[in-house]
Amino acid sequence: MGAQLGARLRCDSLGEDLSVLTATVDEGLSQLTTAIISLIAPGLLDDAALGEPATLEILDDDAVVRCFPLRLRALQLMQIQGEGRARYRVELCHELALLDLRSDVRMFQEKDAMAIVDEVIASAGLSASHYSKSLQRTLSERVYCVQYRETDLCFIERLLEHEGIFYAIEDDGAETAVTFADNGSALSPIEGDTAVMARPELTHGPGIHDLTFETSVVSQTVSLGDYNHDTPTLELGRTESTTSDYSSGDWYEYTAGYLTPEEGDTLAKIRCEEIDAGRVIGRGTSNVPRFRAGRWFELEGTDQTRLHQKYRLVTVQHHYAVHDADAREGGASYHNTFSCMPEVTPYRPPRRRRAPRLTASHSMVVTGPSGAEIHTDELGRMKGKYYWDRLGAQDDTSSCWMRVVQFPIGESMALARVGWEMLSLHFDGDPDRPIGVSRMYTASGPSPYSYPAAGTRMAFQTPSSPASGKSNELRMEDGGGGMEMFVNASKDAQIKTINNKTEKIGVDETQEVGVDSGVDVGAAQSVTIGGNETSTVSGQQSINVQASRTKSVGGSETVSVSGGIKIGVKGSDSETTGGTHMTLAALGIDRTATGGESLTVGGSMISAAGLGVGLAVAGAKAETVGGVKVVASGASVTESVYGALASTVGGAQVQAAGGNRIGNTKGVSALTVGGLLAANAAGNITLKSKKVTIRVLGVANFIGGGGTLTLTPASASMLGIVTLDASGSVKISGNPNLVG
Known part of the structure; x- marks a missing residue:
């Protein structure tokens, strides 16, 4: 670099007469750029500038060699000096960092990961012109995706990391430019000459002053598993091998977040590339301000020619400092520390953002189209709107189809009714896989019986649909002295016994038939009455015996x-x-x-x-x-x-x-x-x-x-x-x- 180094902070709301003493800037792939600046201001700074655009520039002989268009995140008054001057610690952040100030619980339906990221960024009011994509793979559409108690930033980074998509921040102009990519071809070399000399003997001049490489043993294979209830017999287990010669063990994940074998193959490969990306890491120090996260350079000037290859910069930390207490008199220095990886190795972002796991139950209202009382599909599933959902409509678009837990008795089936409050759990704790568990009564949807007066009563009751005030019911009364089993069919009733049926009545039995009664016995029928029998027929009676009939009366017959x-x-x-x-x-x-x-x-x-x-x-x-x-x-x-x-x-x-x-x-x-x-x-x-x-x-x-x-x-x-x-x-x- 030249003899005259400098740094400048430009922010319209802070004025121009700001003297930068030190500046540390962190940037990286899939990492938001931040800057910590120590400066002298001619007076107290206006807090109204917080959140405004602010650009840090690194100067070499008054020429801008690096530019970081960021936002003013924090002002910290450190010291009041003479002549009204004030020393501040200033924190700058990328505009995407503002998403870390927004937390939500919401759901997205029938969208792929990038479409969801676009929607989140747009909902934060960020300009779409700052963001572009370079994707070689077509992403699978997510039937249901939930942001659950996550900041917007955590949420979109989680989705991107799962899909193996990284983002690189370019800062060439006055505005930021972010590229979402899943391939290295989207990234460029450093500006100017790509060859960089390793010159540890020099203290001046552009080059790398210190460089170390670390090679680690990594997992040999990645195995993924998942389950899709739409295709329960389909084998979804997938295994992929890493490329390292120094590997051991199998990295197994279940559930891995896919529904088809093809998705599993893709994700297994991405997980392997994620592991391979951390196998060889170079760390060094340089005075090359052209080093920028995501860009690559060619290493030269070492005694080990096998190290002479292209390396992709993963992280870069820029350090600027004025050594003279009076910043206006110069005496500044610049250097950076960086990490890199072989450029031939595909880069995949490490998964730092883990999906939330829901261990507690949730409550929802069963939903359906307007006027519907029952809304289900061929699997008897339901839709519902969670109470935490403040954006969705309470209709048939409120959620994905979710299975309903049934009684553990054979082929039982109970369908949830629209308007019921239901308890919900999640398969493997995944918020994207909700399950309806059971109905809960509320003040607006009370039990059919008054409690605690009916505390000894248990019932299974299903109202008619469309609503008519009628219901089918199986009720048990367990109160001492009044124990009862009650069965009510609001219209027809059918009882089918495949084999034998035995009924035993301890005392009396009364049957009342409003119209006709028919008994069809395929073989013999035997009726034994211990006491008297009385039959009254108001109309005609017909007895037809196809074979023999024997009638025996022990006493008199009239x-x-x-x-x-x-x-x-x-x-x-x-x-x-x-x-x-x-x-x-x-x-x-x-x-x-x-x-x-x-x-x-x-x-x-x-x-x-x-x-x-x-x-x-x-x-x-x-x-x-x-x-x-x-x-x-x-x-x-x-x-x-x-x-x-x-x-x-x-x-x-x-x-x-x-x-x-x-x-x-x-x-x-x-x-x-x-x-x-x-x-x-x-x-x-x-x-x-x-x-x-x-x-x-x-x-x-x-x-x-x-x-x-x-x-x-x-x-x-x-x-x-x-x-x-x-x-x-x-x-x-x-x-x-x-x-x-």
Whole structure:
């Protein structure tokens, strides 16, 4: 440098008569330029200048050799001197450092890292013309990205470091120029001659006075892992090797912040280049003011020719000082200290800014489009607006889709409703990966029950949608003495049991069906009732048995029919009653069997009808009554058997008909009565059969409208008109007395 060195601070609000005593300027790749200046001012400086542009210039024979366009960050009054002068410590910073004064909690959606950086810089009011990009790689779009309790500067540096993007600050003019780059071709060599001599024997002249190199062992491989719930079976693990010959071990990161194998490959390579960038570091001292962070130079003048190569400057610290107490008399010096790396090694910024890890829960409101009550996607995910979000809208754009934690029971699913307050956690603590956990009640969204009065009540309740005031509910009441399980279906209910189902009711059961009820049993059904059973049917009842049916009554059975009764049997009919068999009909009794019929009654049998009694059997009929048999009708009594008829009554048999009494048998008829046989008809009594055998152990009376036939074991008598008709023969045993 020339014989006359100087430094000048230019700031419109501070005036021009400022004497710089010392200045230290720090600059670096992905590092904001700062300057600490000691100066003498003619008087007290105006604090209103804080934040204003201020430029520090390094002069060589009055020519500007370095220029640092910065902002005035701090003024510190150090000493009041004579003649009103004041000594100050002045701190300058790059305009991006103002982002460190802004902290926020906000989210960005569907943007890549550089688009987010641009938005943050613009929101701080910084001029976009100061910033440019030189990117060779297309960045992946981030579905959801959260700045969480970070300064704007920390946030954008974190994003850039993750993507392997550095920034270099150029200070050639009155305004700063920042370049965001992911490749070395975006960086230029130092101004002028790029060759710089290593001249430790000299104390004057441009060159490097001291230079050391440090080579370190680094990780041999980088392994990354992550998980994408949209492709859960896709293997995302990736491994890349560093280029160092002196390496050992594997550097593993999970979660590494990517969702596809291609992104993983790219990031693994970037992580390796980040490690390689710190493997060889040179540190030195020079008096070359042209040294600037990001630029490269060629080293010459050493005894080790293998060191003669290009080196990229990573950091440079400039030192200016006036050695004479009176700055106006000169005697200043300049030197810098620097760090560098081989230019052939790609530079990646070290990741100094780590992403926040959220260990605490957060609260949000479930959101959706205007008017929607449920807003979800094919995975049942939800969207929500966090209470910390002061910028986002409370609609379907409020967040990314987030999964909702479900009950740990099989294929359970519960969807969050719009307007609910939800508890949220984050996968691996990553603010970019939120998860909905559970609903929380609030004063505006209270519980469906009043507490603490309902403190013993637990419920699962889902309101109808669109809202109608109805809900499905499963409720448990655990209060002593009033314990209850309550199930409510606001409309339809379906219960499906794949295998067996067992229900046990300790006391009573009541079922109430408003309209129809149907039971479909694929195989057998068994119903056992320990006490009484009462069935009331207001309309008609139909019983259809496709195969056999067995009915067993241990005691008495009473069938009361207000109208007619009709029994049709296509096959055989066998009925056994251990006690009395009674059939009462206010109107008629009509019984038909298309096959045979067998009836056994251990006790008495009574059939009574207000109108007629009719019996038709397509086959044979066998009837055994242990006690009395009574058939009574207000009209006719008709019995037709197309096969043989065998009737045995252990006691008396009484038949009374208000009309005719007709018995018609195509086969043989045999009637055996242990006691009295009485047949009484207001009309005719007709017995018609191929062969009629009447065996009476007591007395038999047939009383018709025209005559009387009386049979006893010893005699038979007829009074009036009595007609006996058989296609074969009529046999009356005993001592008949026929009177016409």
